[in-house]
Amino acid sequence: MKTAAKQSAATPRRAALNETRVWQVYARQKYDEPLHEIGNIVADDVELAKVYARSIYDEFPWIEMTLIPRDSIVTVIAS
């Protein structure tokens, strides 16, 4: 199997795989309750973020789950 990309400079494997983007996870179990934060996960890729959220936060039969990148959250009033 051939690669089409150029070989970049050697990178330590762990450093190359470290993920840094934090996603806040929101979910709810019933339609009459609001979405609320249940935790967070770290993933640089949105598809992996979905996999991780579903795998880690599987303790309840959620009817809705949403991911929000922490770096997109805008603070209006800082605590």
Place this chain on the structure above:
Amino acid sequence: MVATAIDNAALFDVLSSLADNKHLLGRRYAYWSNGAPSLEAAVAAAAMVQDELGHARTLYPLLEQFAQGQADPQQLDPMTRDTRYRVAALDHEFAGWPDLIAANFLLDTALTTFFAAAQNSSYEPLHARAPKVLQEERLHFMNAEGWVARLANAGGAVRAHLVAALAPWWKESLCWFGPDDDPAMRRLYNDGVIDVTPDTLRSRFLAAVMPVLNRVGLEEPVEQDAQGEWRLTHALPWAQWDATTRRLG
């Protein structure tokens, strides 16, 4: 009243292969659940372990219904089986995380392609199990897709390791469907157990994996015809492939 045993070697062999491959996939995933690159990846791997072992647990009992299975009851329990209907690449532990991802991306997707073709199966146990398997495999494919992209885009030694890891699973996964005149798969097709022939199964498999590989610049010896169907441009090593155990070597 004792139910009459099913005498269908083709279906028995394919079910055995599905069960063995899923059982071993689960065990191989489990080993790396503790060595994943991140906590999140470890939890996702552990979830896949539970799914694969669960799929195998629902398949092994079906073998008892077959005359071929009743002839040797020791082979019906995964803990006492010594026949190996799994692909050869599963004979050993994964050497690293990229090997887990390669198996997840290629072999797991190949088996899922089969279950998708069995959604309207004339064999009721497969028809009943296919929806749950396909639902759980959606997350498996998302995991594989995400990690193939991460490893490929990391470049350098990480990308090279992924390329090396994909090679053996590529051949095994493509061969698993059998040649287009494979007697077992042809019988399943003619009996309505699956809805397409081996070549079409292979084309569906390529339709799932090729867009992912193309996005990260990994070239494969395949092409799309005028109808958009994916076809191999190289021959598979059928001389080394065992049609009963569905494995190379």
